[in-house]
Amino acid sequence: MASSKQQKTMIKGRGAQKLMHNRFFELSHDMRDDFLEFCAKEGEEADKNKTQYLQTFPKTIVNKVKSPDVGMTYSMNMYQGCEHGCIYCYARNSHEYWGYGAGLDFERRILVKKNAPQLLEALLKKKSWQAQTIVMSGNTDCYQPAEKTFKLTRQCLEVFLKYKHPVAIITKNALVLRDLDLLNALNKEGLLAINISITSLSEETRRVLEPRTATIKKRLETVKILSENGIPVNVMLAPIIPSINSHEVLPMAKTVSELGAQSIAHTIVRLNGAIGDIFTDWIRKAMPDRADKVLRQIASCHGGSLNDSRYGTRMRGEGEIAAQINMMVALARKKYFKNRTMPKLNTTLHASCKTGQLKLF
Template identity: 45%
Template sequence: MTKPVSHRGALANPPNRYDRLAGEACDDGWDLGEDETATPRIEVAVDSTRTIITRNKSPDVPFGRSINPYRGCEHGCIYCYARPTHAYLGLSPGLDFETRLLAKPDAARLLERELSHPRYRPAVIAIGTNTDPYQPVERSRRIMRQCLEVLAAFNHPVMITTKGALVTRDLDILGPMAARGLAAVNVSVTTLDRDLCRLLEPRAALPRVRLDAIRQLAGAGIPVTVMAAPMIPALTDHELEAILAAAREAGASAAVTLLLRLPGEVADLFRQWLETHVPGRAAHVLGLLGQARGGQVNDSRWRSRFTGEGPLAALLSRRFHLACQRLGLRAARGVELDCRQFRPPPRAGDQLALF
């Protein structure tokens, strides 16, 4: 059994798939006490990207454009499907993903430049699709807020996904945008169990805090979708109806559920987590997941990677839709946002319009 790392999701820092060399810790007989790296500190570097809007054509997601103010995520969710992207940086999808972050301080400036281009045509921009824009580092960096200020100035629609309660800080921007049909928020609630949450998502907001965030967002007139995701067989799937009911009571108007997926290095990290924190259930969880993934722990095919196949996936889908029907939740991801209001704001020196 691997020793857990305090306040971290991953239990190790395995080499990424592009590394040609790998190191392995061993006991050399010198008793030097606890390793200083046992609880690695957060490091934030600058990502000097030259563009900020990412485009995709995936048939599995309801958006074609996204922004990620950060790379890596302090929340440390052990199941996070974005972990393998850290390998592109020469870093580990394990502890590095949670502690060696890259921030994009020029994000707002780049966004303003791209939205101002004469050939730009508006479409909903999703933020938080890869790493959480409201992870703890945002409290001091404020990159997400700066991006929202630009989007509000351009009357550009935005859909946010988060499990960070810091989203309520920006109600003063999101509320007026939502009133014009320009903003919606997805709040991810994986479990209502505080202790399990602390193991699965060690630095994310607690379940009750996320529900309170839903309450505040809905109270400000912002459409909120609860994402009961990912559903983990034999670990969190029994909570599906309770999560939906709690979110509905807090003010959510729509809901989505997704089956756990374990791409790339996430599979081994999650297996190690199971064997350490819930060893009696590890084989059962992975076995059920395999039943829904064609005998594997992951299925990357379009249109099945989020839902799975077979009896387990069908039962989960049926339970979800029945619960949504009973609770009055719309079973859909996101809402229709208005792209027709998009207008670049006037700048000093601009020529006045003739009409």
């Protein structure tokens, strides 16, 4: 890890350590040294490092997922951008389509879709819509800090419950327990699955990789409480990063198994688009002693490149290191999750709830 002196030079509470130029824009702006010197002399802050919430007005909220590598058919995201600041996050690239950068902009300019519950309800009421599991957080975390203020995730869960429609959640935030009443009601009807992301058992590693996420202790407690309530929990050991958390696969699997998780899933880190530059800049500042080694090992998992978009291999990787990681996960499943599976969600209740009337035929 970085020394205390190096950590002081890093931007506090953020994953990315610099603004990134949007590759779709012709023009860019830089923080020049003479401007920084002027601010220092004047006692002014060159960058206030504040989070902005910006309201957007989408016309739809549920997206069809076309990737064969992702285990979902439909996803929805109430927020774009994510204050959690996970340095490896694949969703960073999507922020460029909104006109922002994939670096600090992704963490500090959060787009809020306040009409998400209304859009969801309109979809579920359509005669043509047939129930299929919709995943909240296919792109960005639905329980990120913005949810404390806007409560859009809770409102959407109320809609799912009203129309008895299956929903899955992906999150790394203990805030999910705030909605335990709705989660229990959905689960009672077989309408809910939850995926909790746990990347490490080390709080030091968590802080540097995922600066504004829930602590490891809180995430483990979340798995335990959800499981005690009979709610099916899959733990995402994702991403596995060689020489950072790759040695923790078996300990993580054992721990979450003992807490009641039904299954585990994993991916091997890939650094597509702008994320390669963001991650490289970050690791040279946060872990300078092992930066070259980690970058080489990541590239070895993806045909010699940090960037891997190939369907079928991009999530699991290839080569010796990837094979070792995948074998460890297979061993963990065999050892700690024998005869455990996530249940298939109930899609039979929704049709009769669109109008409140049961069909005769």
